[in-house]
Amino acid sequence: MNRDHSDVPTPAGYTLSNTGDAWADAPGSIAISGFVDGDVTLGMPRYRLTALAGGTPRAAETLRLAELLDARHRVVPFLGRDEEQRSLGEWLTATRDRPDRAVQLIHAPGGQGKTRLADQFADTARKAGWEVLRAYLDPGEPDRVVTGDQRRAAAGLLVLVDYGDWWPATDLRALFTDPRLHRGGPVRVLVLARAVGYWWQALRYWLRATLGVAVGEFQLAPLAPNTDTRERLFRTAAARFAALVSHSRIDAVRVPDLADPAYGSALSLQLAALVAVAVSHDRTLRVPSTLVDMYGYLLDREVGHWRQLLAGNAVTGGIEQLDRVVLVAMLAGPVPYYLGQAVVGCAGVGSEPGRVAQLLADHSTCYPPRNAGWVLEPLQPDRLGEAYLALAIPGHGWSSHAPKPWAVGVVRALLRGAGMPTAQAARVRAGALTVLAEVAAGWAHVAAAVLLPALRDEPALATAAGGAVLAKIIDLPDVDVELLARIEPFLPPRRHVDFDNVAREVVARLAADRLARNPDPVERARLHIAYGRRLANAGDREAALEQTDLAVAAGEAAVTTAASPETFALLALALHLRAHRLAAVNRYPAALASAERAVELLTPLAQGRGDSAGSFRWALAEALDNLALRLSNVGSHEKAEVAGRRAVELFTGGSRSARGERGLAGALTNLAVIEAHLGRGTEALATVRDAERIWRRLTDEEPSVYRPELALTLNTVSLRHAELGQMNAAVTAAEESVGIFHNLVRANMVAFELDLAAVLANLSGYLWQLNRRTEAFQYNAEAEAIFDRWGGANPQAFSLHLRHLRENIAAMRAQQSPVDLRRWELGAQSFNS
Known part of the structure; x- marks a missing residue:
């Protein structure tokens, strides 16, 4: 599907198949039926927006012991977080200085009180007249949720998204383009997550650059940083629990050693208080002394709850079967009923339809789902469910908590996803892998018994849940080079912002092991090339250059040992890549020599x-494009144009392919730079706009892969506009480039910060010429700070840039006019470098 991006692109959106009462001035659920892009309607995103009902929570007296810890029941009074509430209140308030649409991320480890803070904030917003919705992942039909307030809130719309780091990226994007979030009036979206990472870096860029949404974030600090605060919170929670737990004695509650760092979170303090209260009626009972034993105590009480229901005929299955469904729910739930049937069948817990239905009914009796039509509600709070999973897997060594021999088989079955449609299996697999990686980070036996064996059997699993989960996996102590070698083929083959850093780490470990064992020069050249590419993608310029130097040396040895077209091509590739790496540290004459030799080697091979x-x-087309850049770097623009046009001809002359399209876009960008140097500004602008259209189309399809190239091309677009005197257009293109690079820097500062500095310096020049002097100083100062930092690490490479910037600033301060700050032509790299 092609789309012309020369104008502002038409926003993508969603068609609505059933909105309930939500569009009739009453809250309700929204069903999304299809993604609309141009005139094409694609598949069904799996999420749901449901009105967050107000009113009082369920009576605390009716709750089981473990449910008293569940944040949604609000059993313990909300204390503290005054600064966070004030900050969120300011963010919510719509003023002339604040945009209509804004997103805020709150992140912290589990148990710090994110959900409770969000619920408290939602109550405040509702009282102030805001409509409040909660976003759920939901592949099924929506249920109807109706509150007593049938009027549309007038102040604005607030949407709560929990477990943001567990949502698939496509579903989060679908949510943010939902029509309900683009109605008139202020809209705020509050996202909660345990950790920031690749998922957030990519989403943050997309929100700002594509949707123009204001984005903020903060880490939720520990609620109880010192012993005095912990004791106050412990006693508050204990007093509340004592009023609810029968036969408890508040005077007999034994306070643990709260100086232990384990009690730094709100959940751990409430857990300790609850268990201390629960055993206070009998001084002969041993008070659990560790968090694991405390969770184990609550889990024993859960099993007692199942037995009571079984004795009263409220459930009809056996305890072990119910136990298995609880484990399935921890990994896969909650889900709509039809998917719950598939998941339970896939896990091997039940096979006959009637049996599966009965198991789901029994589980829903024990753990009533929060939403009608859903099943497999997991144990709450999360940390209790994670402890349950860890203690179920054999190998933990806690003798007082017997493992379940069948647990490993259930987990492996869910990871396989057998018997489910492909899309459903992928969703369940990614969710289960996310939970397992989280639990394995704190429980080594989960990695050894389940996660790592599953990855060895099916290494494609490693990338099923994204780069952040893979980073957690490879940091596990027992991950060895054999497993990394099995994972390597499933890494993105090219640059991918979400995976670049973790891919570099995987390949680094593999290269060290393989190079130590392999004397063959051909294989050594390939290893150095592969590792050098990963280093370059991650932004380690000097290390990448070192690897390409080693690749060239190995390539020379390969040609000497066994000259053939293949070994000559391998040496040419190493030389081609070394030219890029040398140019990245401003060693242009050496880069030119390397690029020239690569073209010499490839030309006769390409004529066969x-x-x-x-x-x-x-390969020759890519090498010629590289040569054109290097000739231009040393001022040989006429020769550069010849090489650049040959590259374009080769890219357009062959059969159409993704590789050719990428190569053509890069070659056009570089040719535009050369045309500009030759004084053909109008022609140069037209050429680079052709490249921009290709990069925009590719970026729409794979933003994590292609948006750096789009940012580089937009810098070239801005320079071409500026040369034609079109300063407003130059500012527009440069600002978009800066916006992309700012977000890329947050994902990987080392890889993208120097490019950001160059575009900032260019933008400063345009703004100066438009008499926007304050902004010009600001951007130039930011660029200076970046080059100053890099110049300290490598003065030879970056001192010239720093001197140019300081000359510009001095000229600006002296009010000299005209001032031309357009010094940086970034061009485009050969994409396959």
């Missing part, structure tokens, strides 16, 4: 016949 010649022609 057969299938291999076609591959060599692609």
